[in-house]
Amino acid sequence: MDETILDAFRQNGLSRRAFLKFCAATASLLALPPAAAAAMAEKLASTPRPTVIYLSYQECTGCLESMTRSFSPTIEHLMFNSISLAFNDTLQAAAGEAAEAARKEAMRKAWGKYILIVDGAVPMGAGGAYCVAAGQSAVDDLRHAAQGAAAIIAVGTCAAFGGVPYAAPNPTGAVPVSEVIRDRPIINVSGCPPIPEVMTGVVVYYLSFGMPALDRQGRPLTFYGNTIHDRCYRRPFYDEGRFAHTFDDEGARNGWCLYELGCKGPVTYNACATLKWNQGTSFPIQSGHGCLGCSEPDFWDKGGFYRPLPAATGHWPRGEVLGGAALGGTVVGVGAAALARSRQQAAAAKSAKEVSSPSPKEDSHEH
């Protein structure tokens, strides 16, 4: 198993030129400085091909669907040239007990060194009974697999932040991977789904340079370092104050900013605006729809996809609540005034008594 990645390339009949091209394309994708392509080439040329275990829990397979559409580096390159994908329910040919046996064997051989990719949230409710495969609950399975992992990549918002299963009312008690595993490095690759090139890119980056720099949400800064808003081609319209107010108005036709239509771009960290989707074809905002903020925690529960960002998240009845506050203020104000008036009256009465019986000292004044 000590075959390097470059070796794998050569075995597949590819020249060093192809390898260099792969590195250049990947470095460009990772937005690394061009010089890093050379460094990456050097590192990958000497790095053993790692074993990857891909586990799926409460998920929709959307992330894997997305990943297989990566065009640079392609999933094929990853699988055939860069990594040894030892287990994936969906992609592998084997099934049932044969698959389980293959997985156990792969994990045993690469124990402590393999990369664990987790897709989906982990249900904790009912003792983990909401997701059981081969007689083992997802949470137990994850705990076991994590023990032998060098690093964990939590792919998709479900694995990274809980995602859809975690959304209120979270009937299965779903949690993200980071709440189950706390003693292994975890890279969160969020998104619903994540951008395909981001998923494959993160794997290549990890192989080339080890743990990437992460943001506070545990996401690689390379892809999640900027908000959609900051990289959005419609940003100039935001700055000029030109907005679409409905999806079919003049502003929408002119391609103006979708902020007023609930775009969450300003608080969403992802690479959609630069890498785009479907081989760089487009991304939601370019297609005329605001960003949902799918790579952010709790994006389902943030007050509504079409509510503008600065709008209040709560759905409280504005008129009633504020009217009630006004009424309450009025009542308290009247009360305070009534109290003040009664004190005034008491003061006036006391002063009147003093005047009607003048103090002898004041009276005895003579010149």
Place this chain on the structure above:
Amino acid sequence: MTGTDTQFPLELNQPRLSIQKPEPRYDKQGEMADTERLDRAMRGFVKDFGATAALYMESCVHCGQCAEVCQYYVQTGDPKYTPIWKLEPFKQAYKRETGPFAPFFRLFNLKRRVTVRELEEWQELIYDSCTQCGRCTMVCPMGIDIASLVGLARHGMAAAGLVPHELWATVERAKREGSPLGATPAVLKDRIAWLEDEHSVEIPLDRSQADVLMTISSIEVMKYPQSIVALARIMKRMGASWTFRSDGYEATNFSMFAGDQQGQREASLKLIEAAIAVGASVLILPECGHAYQALRWQGANLYGKPLPFRVLQIAEYLAEGIRQGKLQLQPVQSSVTFHDPCQIVRRGGATEAPREVLRALGVELREMDAHGAYNWCCGGGGGVVTIHRADPLRYKTYQIKMQQVEDTGAEMLVSTCSNCRQTFDDGQAHFHWDKTAQSLLELVADHLVTEQE
């Protein structure tokens, strides 16, 4: 003399110029415990607080602009003369006692109780250094009528016996004798008889019925008797049915300055009742600023119902006479500048009447740079002119006025308030100035078209 401090004897009859730097002092009337004094101050202050005053107290944003238009701050540069600062203890008392958050402030003691010490210290600010001229009202971006609040503060000070001695003594005398300067009914009768004799004019007194009840400032009786003669000659020319009443003649109301509401009301009621007794349709106030404030604008409110007669300041009456053709005047061959008495013009609204009269006199009117509602005060209003210890400060503020008058280059200075006139005379003597303030009334009397024409 119980009730006043014997260490600083009152020298009311001394010529004003003999007063040399008085020692700084706090005056107190009556013997009472500090707590009692404080209680009275707060009650006196709080009991009259209405929505308007409360609104003012709530609105200050501490911008400090009032200081920049106040003659005391402008002339001294001392921040304690900032108009709104003069109300500081009262603002605090208001917040604690009457404001909408008062129960809250009391509960948590967020606005602590004002002390008697503070009130003593503030005596100078409430009385000596505020003529209630209301210039600050005109600049306040929040429109706070600071002068009226000073009036309310004085209610509290008076109730607590914390009035400067001379002002207090003046009020006491007015209450006792019916006049602050000793113009008792007897003195008035004497004076009138003597003036009738001396100037061969008829000055009606105590007629039972008259259209016009004429009132007088005791300053005029004692210092400017020629004013009474002028009045009589003009009233005769206008053919008016008028009279003075010995039961209601004193237009000055020093109780208002001191903050003694009871006294203020009594003084006003005398005039009102006299006017009603003679069946007057018009009550004429003399050349006196605060009299206008007291009766024209506060009289009905103290009386409790609208007054059954009109209240006019003499200049307004003269202007009416001119308009109706009852007064023909000879032109005055001179340039004139007019000093607006604060309480008649800025705070009284009679801005045009005196100017109408001046126009009828054909003078060349040279307005001061700031005039009308934006005029600088002479420095003697609000009872300040009675307070001896305030003299050095008053002279400083008076310099603004002198400069203003000089800047116009007018030959003659005219006003229509004997209190201003008294302040001008005093300032003139102090600074050896060559300008004498003239009475508008006397100027008119001196320029009546002669009988034959």
Place this chain on the structure above:
Amino acid sequence: MSTETDLLDFARGPALEAALIILVFGIFWRLVGVLALRRPRDLSEPRVRHAWLGGVRTIFTRMWPRREFRPRILHWEMVSYVFHIGLAVVILGLVPHILLIRDITGLSWPGLPTGVITFAAGVALISLLALLAHRATHPVLRRISNFDDYFSWLLVFTPLLTGLMAYYHLGGRYEDLLAMHMLSAELLLAWLPFSKLAHTVLFLFSRGVTGTIYSRRGAQI
């Protein structure tokens, strides 16, 4: 799940609601508490009828100092104006603000380019600093200023600063800065009714009352 976005959600949700409730409650408390005090009718004979018109006029005329007063106050009045206009442009011109107002009140109007907003905010910040320096050094202002003045200053300054920082991502991530911005603005809203900042409402009443009283007397006001 993560505290930083929770903070923003808190700012956009419960904190905003609480601030608005306190704002409305406090303003009514203060206004009614004042206006429900005794308001004796003025029995003196008015010189001018419909004096309230003068009150309304005074609300506007008192926006600018009279010629007689200008030499001594105009310069700082201008600084204060620059601040107020800058603040108004920022509050009423920035689209996110308009959206928030629309969300609460249903009212909406066109926004201004962010360049204009940034400029206005910068100008407002600088003028605020100048006003603070003025307050801290001018003898009159030093004398009459209290906790309210300085704290209110801080509460106005902070949202402006955090707003600019959020827009330019200075000193933190956008959502944190946005949360700080919203929370500081909410603190401002909650503080407003109980402080000098209530002049935003009170000025109408105090100017109007004085204008009415003196118009009634026929005085220039």
Place this chain on the structure above:
Amino acid sequence: MKMLDTIPIRPAPSPAANAPALLREIAAALDALLLSGRRHCIDLGSLPLSTADRDLLRETLGTGEIRMELVALGSSRIEETGVPGVWWVRHSSEDGILLTESLEICHVPEIVPADTTDIANGLQRLRQALALRESGGH
């Protein structure tokens, strides 16, 4: 109901904003190449380039003398521009999708010269072929 394709969509206008800065960077890189032999690479994919930007770049740099096509993991085009030493490199995938586009400022792009191992491997294959030919040629 309006047909979707009848809704007029106008692309946002985009002026050439970045090209001038890029051209200055290229000039500086050529300076460095002449002085110290240091190579430089500009990843065009990492910059927001409008059509106008591209046109300006193309127009200014012009077309040079060498045009190469590399066929490995899809095709790549390596062209010298009208400014010698400035190479326009475009890597595409097997599906013909552009993967990365860069400007390389160097004598020859690194990907062009044959690698020693590849040469050795090729030599080995050549020898095997020769041996096969010699042994089986007759």
